[in-house]
Amino acid sequence: MEFGEESSPALAFEKNAFELTVEDVYDISYVIGRDLLKISSTGEEVSDLQFRIVRVLEMFETLVNKYNLSVEELKMERDNLKAELDRIIREGSSSSGQTGQQTVGANQLVVDLNDPNRPRFTMQELKEVLQERNQLKAQLMVAQEELQLYKSGILPQSEPTMVDVDLSTPPATEDSSSTVNEKTTIGKLFSFRRK
Amino acid sequence: MEQQQKQDKTIRKLKKQLKLYMKKVEDLEANARQTISSSDTSMPVRPVHIARKEKEFQGMLEFKEDDTGHLLKNLVVDLKPRGVAVSFTPGLPAFIIFMCLRYADSVNDDRRLSTLLNSTISSIKGVIKRKGNDFEVVSFWLANTCRLMHCLKQYSGDEVFMVHNTAKQNEQCLANFELTEYHQLFGDLAIQIYRQIIKSMENILLPLIIPCMLEHEAEQGVLGSKPTGLRKRSPSCPDEALTVEVLLQRLSFFHTTMSQHGMDSDIIKQVVKQQFYIISAVTLNNLLLRKDMCSWGKGLQIRYNVWQLDEWLSERELSGCGAKETLEPLIQAAQLLQIKKNTEADAKAICSMCSSLTTAQIVKILTLYTPVIEFEERVSNTFITTIKNLLKDRAESSNLMMDAKKIFSVTFPFTPSSVALETIQIPASLNLGFLIRV
Numbered sequence: 001m002e003f004g005e006e007s008s009p010a011l012a013f014e015k016n017a018f019e020l021t022v023e024d025v026y027d028i029s030y031v032i033g034r035d036l037l038k039i040s041s042t043g044e045e046v047s048d049l050q051f052r053i054v055r056v057l058e059m060f061e062t063l064v065n066k067y068n069l070s071v072e073e074l075k076m077e078r079d080n081l082k083a084e085l086d087r088i089i090r091e092g093s094s095s096s097g098q099t100g101q102q103t104v105g106a107n108q109l110v111v112d113l114n115d116p117n118r119p120r121f122t123m124q125e126l127k128e129v130l131q132e133r134n135q136l137k138a139q140l141m142v143a144q145e146e147l148q149l150y151k152s153g154i155l156p157q158s159e160p161t162m163v164d165v166d167l168s169t170p171p172a173t174e175d176s177s178s179t180v181n182e183k184t185t186i187g188k189l190f191s192f193r194r195k
Numbered sequence: 196m197e198q199q200q201k202q203d204k205t206i207r208k209l210k211k212q213l214k215l216y217m218k219k220v221e222d223l224e225a226n227a228r229q230t231i232s233s234s235d236t237s238m239p240v241r242p243v244h245i246a247r248k249e250k251e252f253q254g255m256l257e258f259k260e261d262d263t264g265h266l267l268k269n270l271v272v273d274l275k276p277r278g279v280a281v282s283f284t285p286g287l288p289a290f291i292i293f294m295c296l297r298y299a300d301s302v303n304d305d306r307r308l309s310t311l312l313n314s315t316i317s318s319i320k321g322v323i324k325r326k327g328n329d330f331e332v333v334s335f336w337l338a339n340t341c342r343l344m345h346c347l348k349q350y351s352g353d354e355v356f357m358v359h360n361t362a363k364q365n366e367q368c369l370a371n372f373e374l375t376e377y378h379q380l381f382g383d384l385a386i387q388i389y390r391q392i393i394k395s396m397e398n399i400l401l402p403l404i405i406p407c408m409l410e411h412e413a414e415q416g417v418l419g420s421k422p423t424g425l426r427k428r429s430p431s432c433p434d435e436a437l438t439v440e441v442l443l444q445r446l447s448f449f450h451t452t453m454s455q456h457g458m459d460s461d462i463i464k465q466v467v468k469q470q471f472y473i474i475s476a477v478t479l480n481n482l483l484l485r486k487d488m489c490s491w492g493k494g495l496q497i498r499y500n501v502w503q504l505d506e507w508l509s510e511r512e513l514s515g516c517g518a519k520e521t522l523e524p525l526i527q528a529a530q531l532l533q534i535k536k537n538t539e540a541d542a543k544a545i546c547s548m549c550s551s552l553t554t555a556q557i558v559k560i561l562t563l564y565t566p567v568i569e570f571e572e573r574v575s576n577t578f579i580t581t582i583k584n585l586l587k588d589r590a591e592s593s594n595l596m597m598d599a600k601k602i603f604s605v606t607f608p609f610t611p612s613s614v615a616l617e618t619i620q621i622p623a624s625l626n627l628g629f630l631i632r633v
Contacts, residue, residue, distance in 0.1 A: 009455070026282045030455050033283035037614070042363065044252070047618035050283075054622045057279045061624075 254616030276335035285457025289342035464516035494532030
C-alpha cells in the first residue's frame with residue numbers, strides 16, 4: 001500500500017519528483033487535459049499545443065516508469081549482495097574458529113608458518129633472481145657455442161674467455177678473493193659450494 | 196450533298212482561323228517573355244515569401260477498410276483504461292472512431308461505414324466479456340460507448356440534438372448516411388455494459404458491507420474509528436480494520452475512476468444510487484437474521500455509518516442522486532432499535548415512523564431485539580400484537596428480505612460534448628499512425 005497516495009488527482013502535483021508513480025502521471029494528464037479544455041476549445045494552435053503537451057506527458061510516463069523499475073532493480077541487487085556478504089562473513093568466521101578466531105580483513109592472507117610451500121620471497125627478490133638467471137643462461141649459451149666451434153676446429157685454441165668453470169680449483173672459503181667467486185644474489189640465497 | 200459541301204467549307208474556314216489564333220498566341224507569348232527578360236535587367240526581383248495557406252482540418256480520420264481490424268485492435272481490444280492519452284482526453288477512443296465514421300460518410304462508402312460500426316460493437320462486447328470483472332475496464336467502455344452514442348446523435352443533423360452545437364459542429368454533421376438504427380444498437384450495448392459494471396462493483400463491495408456497516412465495533416465511548424482522512428485510490432491491505440472508512444474508500448475509487456473516464460454525470464449518479472441500494476439491502480437483510488445485531492448500541496452504530504455515507508455524498512456533490520433515499524429502510528430499522536418499545540403510544544409512533552419497512556420486517560426486528568443492559572426487557576408479545584393490529588390494513592408485500600439483486604433500470608440522457616473534432620490530434624502512444632488526419 002503506497003503511503004501518501006491520495007484520491008484527489010491534483011495532489012500528484014505536490015509530490016516529490018522522485019516519489020512519483022505512473023498513476024500520478026495519469027492523474028496529472030487528467031487534470032491538465034481538463035484545464036486546457038476550459039481555456040479554449042478551437043484553433044489549430046491549441047490543437048498543436050495539446051498534442052505537444054500529450055507528447056511530453058508520454059515521455060514523462062516512460063521516464064517515471066523506467067526510474068521506478070531501476071530503483072527496484074538496484075534495491076534488489078543491493079539486498080542480494082548484502083545477504084551474500086553476510087553469509088560469507090558468517091562462513092569465514094565459523095571456519096577460522098579452528099585457528100584461534102582470527103578476523104580477517106579485506107585483502108589479507110593467513111599463512112601457516114609450518115607450511116613448506118608457504119610464500120617466502122617478495123616480488124622484488126623474485127624479479128632479481130629471474131633477471132640474473134636469464135643473464136647467466138645467455139652467457140652459457142655463448143660459451144657452449146664457442147666450445148662447439150673449438151671442438152670442430154674452426155676457431156684456434158686461445159685463452160679461454162669469460163667464465164672459467166675450473167673444476168680443479170681447491171675448495172675456497174666464502175670470503176675468497178678469487179674473481180670467479182662473485183657474490184651474486186643467488187650465492188647469497190643458496191650457498192653454493194665450489195669444488 | 197450540298198449540305199456536306201457547306202459543312203466541309205465551314206470546317207476548312209474554322210481550321211484556318213484556329214491556325215491564325217494559335218500563331219497569334221505564340222507571338223504574344225514570345226513578346227511577353229521578351230518583356231520579362233528586358234525588365235529583369237532594370238528591376239532585380241526580390242525573393243518573395245510564398246506563404247502556405249493554413250490547412251483547415253475537418254475533424255475526420257482517413258482509414259482504409261482493411262485497417263479496421265488493426266484500428267480496433269489498438270484502440271479497443273488492447274487499450275489499457277489508464278494512460279496518458281486517455282486520461283488527457285476522456286472519451287478519446289469514441290472521438291477517434293467517430294472521426295473515422297465521418298470520413299467513411301464523407302466518401303459515401305456505406306460498406307466501410309457498416310464494417311467499422313459492426314466491428315466496433317463486437318470488439319467492445321468482446322472486451323467486456325473477457326474482462327468483465329475488471330471494474331476499470333468496464334467503466335472505461337461504458338463511458339466511451341455512451342460518448343460514441345452521443346456523437347452519433349449530436350452530429351446526426353437532427354435539430355433536437357443540435358441545440359448546444361457550435362456552428363463548426365453543425366458543419367460537421369453526417370452528410371450522407373442516417374444512422375438512427377445504430378443509436379438503438381449502441382443504447383442496448385450500453386445497458387449491457389451498465390449491468391456488468393454493477394456486477395463488478397458488487398463483487399468488490401459485498402465482502403465489505405456487513406463487516407463495515409454492521410459488525411465493526413467502535414471503540415468504547417468513541418463512535419466510529421479514528422478518521423484516517425485519506426480516501427485511498429487502490430484497494431487497501433487486508434490487515435486494516437474493516438470500518439465504514441474502508442467502504443467509503445472503495446466508493447471514492449469507483450467515483451474517481453468513472454469521472455476520469457469521462458462518464459456522463461447522469462450515469463454516475465445512477466451507479467451511485469444503485470451502489471447505495473445494494474449496501475442498504477445487504478445490511479438490512481443481514482440485520483433481520485441476527486439477534487446479535489439487534490441492539491440499541493448497534494442501532495446507534497448503524498446510524499453513525501449511514502451519516503458517514505451521507506457526508507460522502509455531499510463531499511462528492513451527489514446529494515441529489517437518490518442514493519440517500521435508498522438507505523431509508525436501514526435508517527428506520529436503526530431508529531426502531533433505539534426507540535422505546537413499551538406503550539401503545541410507542542407502537543403508534545413506530546408505525547408512523549417505519550414507512551419504508553414492511554410489517555414482517557418490523558415484527559422480525561422487534562422479535563430479535565436483544566436488550567444489552569440488565570434491566571431492559573425484551574419486547575413483549577402483547578406489544579408485537581399491538582403493532583400487527585395497527586399495521587394490518589397496509590397493502591404491501593409480505594416479504595421479509597429486500598431484493599438485494601434488484602437493479603434499477605438505467606437511462607442514458609443525451610449529453611453533447613463541446614470537444615472540437617478538428618482540434619484532435621492522435622497521441623503517439625496509441626500507435627494509430629496509419630490514420631490520416633483530414
